[in-house]
Amino acid sequence: MKRKEFIVGLDVGTTKVSVIVAEAGENGVELISIGNALSRGIKKGAVININDTANSIKKAISEAELTGGINIKAVYAGLSEGYISSISSHGVIAVNGKEIGYRDIEGAVEAAKAIAIPVDREVLHVISTGFTIDGQNGINDPTGMAGVRLEANVQIVTAALGAVQNLIKSCQSAGIEVIGVVFNPVASASAILMEDEKDVGVGIVDIGGGTTDIALYHEGSLCYTSVLPVGGNNFTNDVAIGLRMQTGEAESIKKKYGCALLSMIDPNEEIEITYAGNKPSKYIPRQHLIEILQPRAEELFILVKKEITKSGYYGSLASGVVLTGGVSLMSGIELIAENILELPVRVGAPKHIRGLAKIISNPIYAAGVGLVLYGVNDTLIEKKRLNGSNIFGGMIDKVYNFSSNVKTLINKKFKI
């Protein structure tokens, strides 16, 4: 009997660890199980304690194994820590008028990768943003074309070397192999964006517990990335201080009654605040809570706007911005984002995948589902590469590969 192939995405977030398992078959990709655990040992997206992180990973993996009746050995792991950034580069090779083949494309991309990377940085992705043949640019797949000079344009995403290694170590310590380390919004893009949005220009803003990840797309390709060290935990801390309560209490009040816009709520509404222990509950105007949350939301989107403006692509985002991550669940967030960014904004939940409807509709799983889709894509590229066929055609996305350095760090297997 043909062995089934599973792809597993592991999203090690600041607040939760999610394991998402999908089966890739002829009829597309179908989610078959999920496991979640509270995140321990992670601060602002980066591992600060390997043992604690490994334990959280183990818990989430066990849950996914139990619900899916499977045994997980290897994953695509997502990363989003504060020092991830990307740079553009290009490489040129001579093709001397002959038909361009796969080896020429690889040669041009290799030449584009040959730039000085600081010793404390690790290349995560080299993403093709198009090819130029004898001055003619905007070519997605040069296979079979003729020319003298082939130029590859790429976006190189780098992370702090320690952050990549500590994530891999945590997985290994949990008994899990890492097939690839993926920058979270690069993964989320496959789950929440439409191709035409990427073509006309769009930004993903994933607001998680500890970080806000930004990835901008223009002309179908990634053109800019950035990670801001702010997220939902900052909202929670503001509520804890403002309403004088413990962080856990503030977190649940925020989720239950939170809203990013004062004008959206009834000024007479009262909410019940319950405390841990024997302290009696009390009623306060909901307005007091929103007066704390709105300035934080405004500040966050002012920072996001500054970052997008700094990228030079602000004017190129005709499709606006897609919000995802847990904070995108707060009511009013779309409106406040639109007011401040002065761009169209929508909240994006994972799609392009079947099964487990609860997951598909929830933005907190955008990165996890994206990792699975990324994994499916990577597996296809690898198979095509092994067959010696064109890796740029068909449904293959433009993510060229993981860096060879990351590949030496990880053991390449994907069967479970």
Ligand SMILES: Nc1ncnc2c1ncn2[C@@H]1O[C@H](COP(=O)(O)OP(=O)(O)OP(=O)(O)O)[C@@H](O)[C@H]1O
């Ligand atoms: N309904 C809600 N309203 C407001 N905030 C919410 C809601 N649901 C979740 N959040 C917030 O979203 C955050 C968690 O989001 P998410 O699961 O995307 O983060 P993460 O992936 O663990 O962290 P990160 O990506 O920053 O490493 C928490 O701060 C949580 O309070």
Ligand SMILES: [Mg+2]
């Ligand atoms: Mg996240």
